[in-house]
Structures are given as structure tokens and as C-alpha cells.
Amino acid sequence: MIAVAATYYFFFGKGEKEQTLIIAVPEEIESTDIQQVSWENIVHDAIFQPLVRFDMDCKTIVPDLAVRYEVSGKNLTFYLPEGVKFSSGNPITADIIKRSIERYRRLSIYAEDYAVVEDIVVVNDYTITLVCKEPPAYLWAVLTTIYGAPVDVKTAEKIGDEAFGLKAVGSGPFKVVKWVQGSHIEFERNDNYKTNLPFVKNHGPPKIKKLVVRFIPEDLTRISELEAGKVHIVIGVPTEAIKRLEKNPDIKLYYTLTPGIDYIMINCKRAPLNDVNVRKAISLAINRSELVKALEDTAVPYFSLLSPTQICYNETLEKYYEKVYSYNPQKASKILESLGWKDTDGDGILDKDGKPFTVTLLVPVDRPVLRKVAPLIQAQLSKIGIKVELQEFEYRYIRDKTRNWDFDLALRAYVWSDPDILFYIFHSVENYTWSDPEVDELLEEARTIMDMTERTEVYSRIQTKILDDCAVVPLFVTKSYIAARKEVKGLIVHPMYGELFLNDVELSG
Amino acid sequence: MYNSLIKYIVKKALLGIPTILLVSLLLFLIMHSIPGDPIKLIAGERVDPSRVEELRRIWGLDKPLYIQYFYWLVRLLQGDFGVSIVTKQKVSYLILSRLPYTIELTLTSLLISYLIGVPTGIIASLSRGSKLDFALMSMVAFFMSLPNYWLGLMLMLLFGLYLGLLPISGYSGPESLILPVITLALRPIAMIARLVRSEMLEVLSEDYIRTAWAKGLPERLIIFRHALRNSLIPVVVMFFLDLPWLIGGSVVIETVFAWPGMGRLLYRSIIVQDYPVVQGIILIIGVLTVISNIIGDIVSAILDPRIRIGGGEGE
Numbered sequence: 001m002i003a004v005a006a007t008y009y010f011f012f013g014k015g016e017k018e019q020t021l022i023i024a025v026p027e028e029i030e031s032t033d034i035q036q037v038s039w040e041n042i043v044h045d046a047i048f049q050p051l052v053r054f055d056m057d058c059k060t061i062v063p064d065l066a067v068r069y070e071v072s073g074k075n076l077t078f079y080l081p082e083g084v085k086f087s088s089g090n091p092i093t094a095d096i097i098k099r100s101i102e103r104y105r106r107l108s109i110y111a112e113d114y115a116v117v118e119d120i121v122v123v124n125d126y127t128i129t130l131v132c133k134e135p136p137a138y139l140w141a142v143l144t145t146i147y148g149a150p151v152d153v154k155t156a157e158k159i160g161d162e163a164f165g166l167k168a169v170g171s172g173p174f175k176v177v178k179w180v181q182g183s184h185i186e187f188e189r190n191d192n193y194k195t196n197l198p199f200v201k202n203h204g205p206p207k208i209k210k211l212v213v214r215f216i217p218e219d220l221t222r223i224s225e226l227e228a229g230k231v232h233i234v235i236g237v238p239t240e241a242i243k244r245l246e247k248n249p250d251i252k253l254y255y256t257l258t259p260g261i262d263y264i265m266i267n268c269k270r271a272p273l274n275d276v277n278v279r280k281a282i283s284l285a286i287n288r289s290e291l292v293k294a295l296e297d298t299a300v301p302y303f304s305l306l307s308p309t310q311i312c313y314n315e316t317l318e319k320y321y322e323k324v325y326s327y328n329p330q331k332a333s334k335i336l337e338s339l340g341w342k343d344t345d346g347d348g349i350l351d352k353d354g355k356p357f358t359v360t361l362l363v364p365v366d367r368p369v370l371r372k373v374a375p376l377i378q379a380q381l382s383k384i385g386i387k388v389e390l391q392e393f394e395y396r397y398i399r400d401k402t403r404n405w406d407f408d409l410a411l412r413a414y415v416w417s418d419p420d421i422l423f424y425i426f427h428s429v430e431n432y433t434w435s436d437p438e439v440d441e442l443l444e445e446a447r448t449i450m451d452m453t454e455r456t457e458v459y460s461r462i463q464t465k466i467l468d469d470c471a472v473v474p475l476f477v478t479k480s481y482i483a484a485r486k487e488v489k490g491l492i493v494h495p496m497y498g499e500l501f502l503n504d505v506e507l508s509g
Numbered sequence: 510m511y512n513s514l515i516k517y518i519v520k521k522a523l524l525g526i527p528t529i530l531l532v533s534l535l536l537f538l539i540m541h542s543i544p545g546d547p548i549k550l551i552a553g554e555r556v557d558p559s560r561v562e563e564l565r566r567i568w569g570l571d572k573p574l575y576i577q578y579f580y581w582l583v584r585l586l587q588g589d590f591g592v593s594i595v596t597k598q599k600v601s602y603l604i605l606s607r608l609p610y611t612i613e614l615t616l617t618s619l620l621i622s623y624l625i626g627v628p629t630g631i632i633a634s635l636s637r638g639s640k641l642d643f644a645l646m647s648m649v650a651f652f653m654s655l656p657n658y659w660l661g662l663m664l665m666l667l668f669g670l671y672l673g674l675l676p677i678s679g680y681s682g683p684e685s686l687i688l689p690v691i692t693l694a695l696r697p698i699a700m701i702a703r704l705v706r707s708e709m710l711e712v713l714s715e716d717y718i719r720t721a722w723a724k725g726l727p728e729r730l731i732i733f734r735h736a737l738r739n740s741l742i743p744v745v746v747m748f749f750l751d752l753p754w755l756i757g758g759s760v761v762i763e764t765v766f767a768w769p770g771m772g773r774l775l776y777r778s779i780i781v782q783d784y785p786v787v788q789g790i791i792l793i794i795g796v797l798t799v800i801s802n803i804i805g806d807i808v809s810a811i812l813d814p815r816i817r818i819g820g821g822e823g824e
Contacts, residue, residue: 111560165597182606182610
């Protein structure tokens, strides 16, 4: 009790408030060490810094910690600036980067990320080369995120991985002061921080001295703290709060499009869904605008497989499939009729050979967005005479069921900036209900194309194959919202993952 | 007489052991019958299947269930609650760092509820049938029917956001206690007030009270020494029965108010299926329940000697 009573936090104090930026997030992190987590958030962005990042256009790779990089065949070479240090003061050299990657391969559950890397060559103190088995196009998705950031391996070895998990050290803009479990993390500015990012003005240590990240699970509580001015920035704004916050003159909303889509998986092996025309009818019967409206415009209708914030996004392709699969229930009905589906008994459900057209739709209870649109999809399909039964499960259980082909229709979503995510769904080794030898080949090839234009071309061919066959039905791309108070000046929100860059942030008023 | 009390205590304590074992077994079985796979949860879309199997081995989830239970029990006896699947930290550390906050919240709530509930019950019983009694009891019924979660949010919006008088959430000193304590205490206040009222009414109609009145004893003495003392026994016992119940109730309150306690840890661990942590916390709550029940029994035995003489064989 005394320990509890003694724990007074400064973030409600008066004097320091002006210099302390307070950010609220819904979920408490698993660990501060990026190599020991399965998901990341602002905490890791504050502590760590990758060698390179994607520019605001989601296409160009620009230096962050590194000064520059080179691609030659299967090799990636990074040049480090001289004299850079972790927040602990330990120098960052090529050898340390190598040891950091080796630690990632030993500790992280994403160790396979580096499977393509055969050898890490320390050319000199400030030059490091990743020698790969093949040109590693998909490796950028790791290297440009916080997962690709070097950790201070010397400190980690000294204090051990468990202690490092509580107070990790990197070269990012802030360093951990204290993690109060169940409550918040306090940071202070990392005075050793330097960046080469082109899209920030301040390339040195951040202007704000202190940062507090609070973990507030309840949506309404988190938003109330923001409205009361006790929190400056909220990450993970619930869609129900958007309308209210838009009206609040003290608050500014930012949104980014998710790098990934929400879609319906179809069991292409099970009758009657094994007929491509039936699948097309389903896609035509879905009114995506109505779904998005039900989500209060916190998503945009979508028709192709790579969203605008994913690498290799193709706008022409999206426009084309928008025309092909735009809402047309009459056309959908005609297709089904031509296949022999008719409502002979007048119960509103199509039937053929005495069997009614009834399918189940698996709905993830733990994905609010998908759960919300499920009854609408049910209603839309019933309009063309398909009876849909909704079955609610947890998302990962649905994932298992779809892997075992034990489903008709299932609501799914994916998030990953690199189009290689399509490999994990559609390549025949993943055993989805649809596959194609040509797509297999293209997916393998696309992994190794370093030229962005060429790679986009190949992924467009892959998407064309999948979408023409209606192996899945894309629905929409969701928006992620970040709300900040007006006194937060200079905030940069990256379009790809909605990462916050606090480099130029100042608190006024 | 002293001897019989010790015997009673030992017997109660020994009976607690099989109860705790049963709790642990049930808990283990329930946790493992939940569909879904914690390893697949940790591992996202882009994790290699071979890595999944390796993780399963590392966490011992590939062994048969009864072996997993046995190992868990043996480790528990050594004070080892295991390691969180999600944060890789020791479960005992996670629980111990959170428990003080939860105890602070629940004990304060319980004390407040007695400080308010007991006088309310006494006043209501003494003015039985009057408008005051009716008003107090209606209020009590109203409080009892309010859902915790909703009440917490409403209090938070009113006092935290609109009036700006109290902190909305988090732990930043004693003032942070006010809203969660009120939310958590309202129900026990109502229950205690009702219990005190009905016990008082019962005792007040006893023969010995009538005798006391007949003897011409002062009213204060009759009510506080004779009536209250006897009617408080079940009320005191209820304190111990309520304690674990409140810790359970704090799960919702701690989540609403971002309180850094054990309840919130439990909530989150259930969501992410962090088996070791959930098991650890539920077990702690189970053990606390058994222990407070035993203490409750013992306290009532001390307060009322008839229990240990009469109840010796009858249970």
C-alpha cells in the first residue's frame, strides 16, 4: 500500500505539463523490446529507429538511421553515419547491426523474416552488406518498419533479455525512463538521436523533453481523457467517436488507409461456390457503398487486392475492377438464373435440383468492423435469393477453419505493407481453396523483383488472375484514426501504418 | 473452550486444501477447453508453420492435458506460476506488481460501504415503516440494480469530463480512487444496508430486547449494546465473503478507469488467451475466496460460540 501511495506520477502535475506529451493507446505492449513482441505501437516507434523507411508516397525508400543504401543484384548495402550512438551512449557500428539481426533471428517470432539472408558482411565499421539467396524485394517491408531497427545488443547482453524487455534501448527519438505495468511508460528525449528522414524538418533530438504513453483499454475513457485535455494524442480512435470528435474545435483528426483489405473468402472447392460464375454473382450482389455507409465512412469501398498504402498498388487496376464488380443485383440474378437457379417454391430462396441455395458466412466476433457489416451482407445476398446463415467465431478460429476448407464464406482481413502477403494466401503451398500454377510462379518471381515498376506489373497480373476467378471478394479498406489536440503542432502521420513522427512536435498554449 | 476453537480452526483450514485443489483442476480444465490456440494468436499471418510447432514445444502445449496439469501443480507448489506467453515476464511478478492496486481499491470500497451501509441500515430499521425507511430502502434497491460498467462510465463523464473535478482514469494519487471506489462500493453499500436492517429488525423483536425495555434501560444502550451487537455478526462475516467478490467485480471497474490493478490484467489476459496469467490470477482469487471464507467462519465462531459447538458434526 505504501508503495502504491508513493507512486505519484508527474503527468497530472502542473509545472511540467507543457513539456510532456501524453499519448493514449488502447493496449499495453507485450515488451519494450521490438525483438520480443508480436505487434508494435508508438512505444517501439519512440525507442527504435530503422535504417531506412518508406517515404510519404509509400513507394520510395529513404534513409533514416543510415545515410544511404545500395542494391546490387542479391545484395543490400547500408552506409551508416560516423559517430552515431544508441541512447545508452553505446556506438552503432556495422558489427552491432549484424549482431542485432542475429539476435532477431534468435529471439523474434518473426525470425523467418531474414530467411533470405545468407550472410551478413561487415565491410568496415560503417558499411554492412546483407548477402541474400535471391534479390529480396519483400525484405523491405521488414527493414523499413520498426522490426528492422537495430537494438543495443551490448546492453541487452549485459542485463539479459528479460530485463531488456522491460527497458529496451535503441537509437530512436526517446528512451525509456520507467514502465509502470498496467498504467503507462515514461520516456525522456534521446539526446543522441539523429535522423536522415527527408520528410521531417528537425533532424536532431525531438523538441519535446518528455513523453508518456498511457494504456487505456476502454474507448470512452480514452476519448474522455483527450476531450478533457489530459491526453494530447489518442491512437486507436473508435469509429463511434469520429462524428463527435469532428465537431470538437480543440481536436484534429488524422486518418490513414490500412495497408491491406477486408474481404470475403469463398470456398472455391465446395458446390455451388466452385462455379466461378456463382462467385461473380455474389461479388456483383454486394453493395460495398452501403457497407461503408454503415461503417459511417470509416472505410472506402474496394475492388482489388492491394490498398493504396501497400507497395505495388495499382490505381488503374482498382478502377477497372470497380467497373467489373460494381453493385448490380440484376446482373447477378441473371447469372444465377442462367445457371439453373430458380425460386420454384416461392420461399424467396433460389433452388436447383430441389436444393436451396444456402451458405454459411463465418463472422469474426473480435473484428468489430466485419461484425457490423455481416448482417448487411446477409441482407444483400438474400435480395438475389441466396440464404446466408451467420456464424460468429473468433478471428483465429475462422482462420483455422478456412485453412481446413471447413467453410462456405468467411469474413477476413489482412494488414501488411508488402504485396508478398498474397503469397501467404494464394500460393498453393498455403493450401487455400483456390490456386493456380501460373499465379504460384508469379508470386515466387515477384518476391525477387527489386525494380518497383516491374514488380507492380507482376502483382497486377497476379491480382487479375485472382479477381477474374473471383477467388475472394474484396469489400473495403478501413481507415485508422488518430486524434490530436490542437495544441500539438508539427505532428506527422505516416500514411502507410499511421506511424507518428514526433520530431517536429511542439506543444503550444 | 479455547481448545475447541483451535480444533475448529484447524479443521476449517484442512478442509480448504481439497477445495483449492478442486478449484485448480476445474480452472485448468475450463481454460484448456476454450477453443482457439494461444500460439496461433501470438504468431500472426506471416509466421512459419515450423516456428509454430517449435513455440508449442517451448511452451509445453504439445503434451497431454493431464501432464500439463500435473506440471503446473508441481510448479505452483514451488511458488512458480510460470511465465506469461505474451510478455515473457514471470506471472508471480505480474500479479504481485498489480495486486496492491487492486487491494487498495477493494479494501477502500469495502470500508466505505460499511461506513455508509451500517448506519443506513440502522436508521432504516429504527424508523421502520416510516417515509425515511421507505426512501432509504428505495435508494438501496436502485443502487443494487445499476450495472457497474454503465455507472462507472456515467460517473467518469460527469465528474471527470464535464465538471472536471476528478481525474478521469489512471492512478495519480488518492483523488484517483474516488470514482472507482464509488462505482465499486454502491452495490455493497446497498447489500449491507439491507442486511443490517433485516438483522436489526429481527433482533429488536427478540424477548431479551423486550426485557431490556421493560427493565427501563436507556434506548441508546438497548440499541447499541444489545441489539446492534447481535445483529452485526452476519454483517461482519459478510465482510470476508464480500472481499473476493469485490476483487472479481473490480475487473470491469479497473478496465473502465484504466486502473493498474490485477482485474485489468485478468481482463487483458483473457482477451489474448494468456493461459498462465489467467490461471494464476483466477487461482489467487480462488485461494483468497477460500481463505476469506475460512476467516469468516472463524470470526463468526469467535463472536458466537454456539457455532463451533453445534456445527461441529453437522456440516
